[in-house]
Amino acid sequence: MAATSTPARPAPTAAGRMAAVNEMARLLRLLFEIEREFVRTAPTLVYRVGEPELKYLVCQHVWESAGHARFLRERGRELTTFGSTETVRDSLRRVFSEAMGRNNADPLVIAAGFYQVLKPALLAAYRHYLTVTDPLADWPSKKLVEEFVADEERHLREIAPWLQGVDAREWKLHLTQALDDLGGWLGQDTRLPLAATYDWSHARTPYTHPATCNRGKYPLCSSVFGFDPQEDPIVRPWLTDPKTDARVIRVMVYVWLMMEMDAIDYLATVFPDTAAAPFDLHYDLARHLWDESRHSQFGFRQLPRLGVDLMTVEHSLDLYNILVQMPPHERYAMMTMEFEANSFPTKALVMDRVRELNDFEADTLLAFDRNDEQNHVRYGHRWLPEMMALFGEKRPVEEFVQATRERFKQVAATYGGRTPHSLPASVRLTADKIVKLTGAA
Numbered sequence: 331m332a333a334t335s336t337p338a339r340p341a342p343t344a345a346g347r348m349a350a351v352n353e354m355a356r357l358l359r360l361l362f363e364i365e366r367e368f369v370r371t372a373p374t375l376v377y378r379v380g381e382p383e384l385k386y387l388v389c390q391h392v393w394e395s396a397g398h399a400r401f402l403r404e405r406g407r408e409l410t411t412f413g414s415t416e417t418v419r420d421s422l423r424r425v426f427s428e429a430m431g432r433n434n435a436d437p438l439v440i441a442a443g444f445y446q447v448l449k450p451a452l453l454a455a456y457r458h459y460l461t462v463t464d465p466l467a468d469w470p471s472k473k474l475v476e477e478f479v480a481d482e483e484r485h486l487r488e489i490a491p492w493l494q495g496v497d498a499r500e501w502k503l504h505l506t507q508a509l510d511d512l513g514g515w516l517g518q519d520t521r522l523p524l525a526a527t528y529d530w531s532h533a534r535t536p537y538t539h540p541a542t543c544n545r546g547k548y549p550l551c552s553s554v555f556g557f558d559p560q561e562d563p564i565v566r567p568w569l570t571d572p573k574t575d576a577r578v579i580r581v582m583v584y585v586w587l588m589m590e591m592d593a594i595d596y597l598a599t600v601f602p603d604t605a606a607a608p609f610d611l612h613y614d615l616a617r618h619l620w621d622e623s624r625h626s627q628f629g630f631r632q633l634p635r636l637g638v639d640l641m642t643v644e645h646s647l648d649l650y651n652i653l654v655q656m657p658p659h660e661r662y663a664m665m666t667m668e669f670e671a672n673s674f675p676t677k678a679l680v681m682d683r684v685r686e687l688n689d690f691e692a693d694t695l696l697a698f699d700r701n702d703e704q705n706h707v708r709y710g711h712r713w714l715p716e717m718m719a720l721f722g723e724k725r726p727v728e729e730f731v732q733a734t735r736e737r738f739k740q741v742a743a744t745y746g747g748r749t750p751h752s753l754p755a756s757v758r759l760t761a762d763k764i765v766k767l768t769g770a771a
């Protein structure tokens with residue numbers, strides 16, 4: 331019998347057999363890294379834009395993007411070649427680092443870069459994923475990506491009114507060129523290689539935080555907490571004094587909550603400063619950021635309902651101005667181990683007093699605030715040691731926190747109390763005016 335002479339087929343490799351899965355895992359991996367980088371860099375918009383509502387919106391989008399990244403990682407890990415590390419490749423990272431721009435750039439132009447170039451490209455990437463994946467074989471990813479497409483479309487709709495009339499053509503072209511060099515986020519389009527003269531500005535001058543945060547049209551001050559009812563809106567001893575009218579306490583706690591805008595602004599600075607952190611740290615930080623933005627909204631929405639003109643409520647800048655002078659792990663230590671950890675006894679008394687008013691909405695908001703804050707302290711215990719390690723801090727946590735409290739006092743002596751009142755005492759909201767406004771006098 332003649333020997334059969336079928337040409338030898340190359341030995342099948344595991345990679346070849348699993349090509350379809352591996353290709354989808356590769357795309358999911360890219361999408362995970364892109365969402366991760368958005369979470370790292372978009373928070374720099376928060377303290378640079380001035381409108382509270384826009385800050386809140388960015389916080390919400392960062393949180394939702396963190397959710398996308400988490401689900402992508404979870405699904406990705408079901409596919410063997412997704413990889414077990416969480417590192418972001420340089421080719422993606424440098425686009426996001428560039429997108430942060432300079433700290434003195436027009437924040438709405440920077441926002442347009444994120445929202446009119448990078449995020450539409452992400453939406454296009456998700457849509458591409460849906461067209462190339464098998465809808466039945468890859469059903470679990472498909473369902474996720476369909477949800478993300480809807481979220482991305484909504485993010486673009488929600489941001490659009492804020493970017494109307496913003497001329498960002500030059501900046502958008504700059505970022506579009508960086509993206510075209512990749513052929514889109516997934517390399518799905520024809521690559522247009524970058525000109526040799528392309529200027530990666532972040533490589534020349536790394537991004538730094540501005541020395542102060544932006545509160546747009548609102549009046550400013552150093553702090554809303556004080557001891558003089560003719561000067562300050564929140565008189566500390568009044569909060570715990572049983573003789574204070576509960577209606578006064580309610581307005582004061584809403585001012586306190588609204589000023590958690592401080593927490594939004596300085597917490598947002600921690601993301602880009604901890605680029606090497608595990609993703610779960612940024613995930614919890616994103617949740618923390620969004621929680622604080624909701625707490626601030628409690629005050630921002632309720633104060634006008636109680637008759638307060640928001641243009642008379644000065645915004646305090648001290649915490650941002652002081653903390654931004656300290657390294658990120660010290661910022662985070664002050665936030666979670668000092669401000670948040672020590673806020674519970676006073677807030678408990680405040681909650682009991684507000685309950686006298688039978689104001690179900692106020693009780694609900696304060697209860698959720700308390701619950702969220704308990705989680706924030708937990709995040710602090712979980713992540714502060716990791717953040718300390720990122721910066722080579724080897725002292726025991728307690729010793730480090732104690733030293734940081736002392737350092738905060740020193741830095742505050744230089745950078746605190748520097749923001750004069752925008753409004754004369756006769757115009758700004760003070761404790762005395764709250765008494766009159768509430769009819770408590």
Ligand SMILES: [Fe+2]
Binds near residue numbers: 590621622625699
């Ligand atoms: Fe809060």
Ligand SMILES: [Fe+2]
Binds near residue numbers: 706
């Ligand atoms: Fe908090």
